[in-house]
Amino acid sequence: MAYAYLYTTEKEGNPFYKDEKIFNIILKGVQALRDFQYPDGQFEFIKTDGSKWGPIYMPWTFYHWLETYEIMKNYLPDNVRGDWETGLMPAFISFSQRDNNYLHNIPLWNSMSLHRAGIIFNNDNWKKHADVLFQKAVEEQHPDGYWEEHGGPTVTYNYVYIHAMGLYRFHGGSIDVTEALRKSAMFHQAFTYPDGSTVETIDGRVKYRKVEKRYSTTGLTGLLATSAGISYIYSLLNLFSKDRISLPHTTSLLIMLDNILDNSNVDFIDNFAGYANFTNESLELIHGKGSIIRKANRQVVLSSYTVPLCDSRWALDRQSFISIWDKNSGLILGSGNSKYQPGHSSFVICGKDGNVISYTPLSARHLSLGEVELLYYGARCTIKARIDDSGAILITYGAQKAEDFLSWYINIPLKPQFNNSVAEIKEYKQDDKNVVEFSGIYLSFQEDYKITAPSFPFNPYAKDGSSSIEEAAAVLTIYPKKDSISIKIV
Incomplete structure (x- = not known):
């Protein structure tokens, strides 16, 4: 997705615009995905330790592939475009056939991806099906700004929820998620250490990891919805690594920023200030x-x-x-x-x-x-x-x-x-x-x-x-x- 954005974006300082080498990297990258798919279109779920956990329609993979398709579709040969669609469709058909009453971070990403696919492939039923879980997410968010997993908060995975919420809002979802994103902005303002590390003390799933330089941009699409979140993002800027960054999530953020700035879409940002930021001295x-x-x-x-x-x-x-x-x-x-x-x-x-x-x-x-x-x-x-x-x-x-x-x-x-x-x-x-x-x-x-x-x-x-x-x-x-x-x- 990052390569697709660079290939198609004509801006000063971007040497990759219409670069044939980048185009071929994109084709080879998606071909690798196609080669890795099982016959039904699923991928093997492989954890960071290399262990295998079985086949899954992994929403992070399919969403970023979908956005790559949307960016590149008019540049692709017909046979390649058709092959990409063949690889993508089984996941969204599967998402559209599921009972959308179970709220968790992966199902919410399934629904966000399905909503986006409904826009790209002109399928209103997919969008309506996705709306069901976002309505549930708004209703079931804890008043303190998080979504419970196993009975309590997990600060790290809360970023995963708000990332999906932010993209859904940006894509024009019919369910108003702004109030949920206000609450989440306050939650993360409270539970971030001054060096940008995530507070583990209240987390029921993830332990502490020291952040020398931050590289994950997960959650920032949701934080971009409010003044509180933008203040939070601004405080993070100097903490990011210049050598390593989460490319697909950062690309989503850049696309959102391009849209806001190019269209003077100031109404997209909700004027909610939240708490004092995590970098405040006291x-x-x-x-x-x-x-x-x-x-x-x-x-x-x-x-x-x-x-x-x-x-x-x-x-x-x-x-x-x-x-x-x-x-x-x-x-x-x-x-x-x-x-x-x-x-x-x-x-x-x-x-x-x-x-x-x-x-x-x-x-x-x-x-x-x-x-x-x-x-x-x-x-x-x-x-x-x-x-x-x-x-x-x-x-x-x-x-x-x-x-x-x-x-x-x-x-x-x-x-x-x-x-x-x-x-x-x-x-x-x-x-x-x-x-x-x-x-x-x-x-x-x-x-x-x-x-x-x-x-x-x-x-x-x-x-x-x-x-x-x-x-x-x-x-x-x-x-x-x-x-x-x-x-x-x-």
Whole structure:
């Protein structure tokens, strides 16, 4: 799609306009898709680890191929154009025959693609069928600006939803999705770290990944709908890699911008400002069941999202409820949830024999900005965090046990550098305090502890569940003797 845009767009500084080499690359690229298709037109679903998950009409592939067709159709030889149509049609026929009552990120992209195909191939029934799911998406969006997956938000996949919503709106969809995009803009303004990384603390599916330079533009088509979203995009511009970019999604964004600017279509942008942007130096905010405190080049995020344990590999256990980001070191505490691993839980409640009886809370709520209450089987627990003017952070973990024989401990996932799988951490005593030092960060506390490093969380995207060293943490486990313990971070 990116090559098609460059081939057909006559603009200053574009050396690829009507370049025969680019034309041949486009033909060979689509021929590779045709060669990869099964007889019924589906593709094999291959994950990033190379594992195969079966045939699918993958909407991202078919949508961007469809747009490439629309851009290039008048340049193609008749036999090539016919072959492309033969490859495309089975997917859209399949999408049009499905019950459009199941809302999820892939079905929404199916519907957005079907709506666009209805425009290109002049099929009003396809557009009407697609409208059904977009109406459902508007109605079922959570008031806090996200679409639930497994009972709660996933910040990363929310971009996938709003990308489809933005393209549907741009293509003239009859369902008004503007209010949904306003809410989503606020959601992402709240849950983005100052370096542009996605906040993982409230995410029930995806873990933290440090972004040295951003390359994904997923979601920006939806953010382009509002002034809040444009402010968000503007803040991201300096964070993008100049060497790597998500070409098809970026091409969609460029096509939208061309249309807005060339046609002076200022009415396309809704004048909704939302929150202060994620790059602002200070912020104190509770949004839904997440709170953000940003001060003195640091940010603390607390979550009170809970859901029951679920056997689906895509639903991580909501077990880790705090993260801390530092301007110089990036994420220093946190990294997200895992699955069936109590050793990654903020609190673990144990019985007489020391066996785990609870590691995910039954319910939770914010007591105030920077303080959450977590109700476990056997204990009422709290996490309270604050940042002082110097940037020092004090975290207090507390537990009120239902029975004296119960015990509890806490797990704090730290994010040091790993050198050949060895965590670059120093441990020593200073007066009566234990000190853990890494990446210029110092944690001090009392009580017995241990560090497990590296500790690898479950990765749903690898068939065997294995994760990389980038996803690993050094888990600091502390065994309090009293009903609370405080950790100071400088």
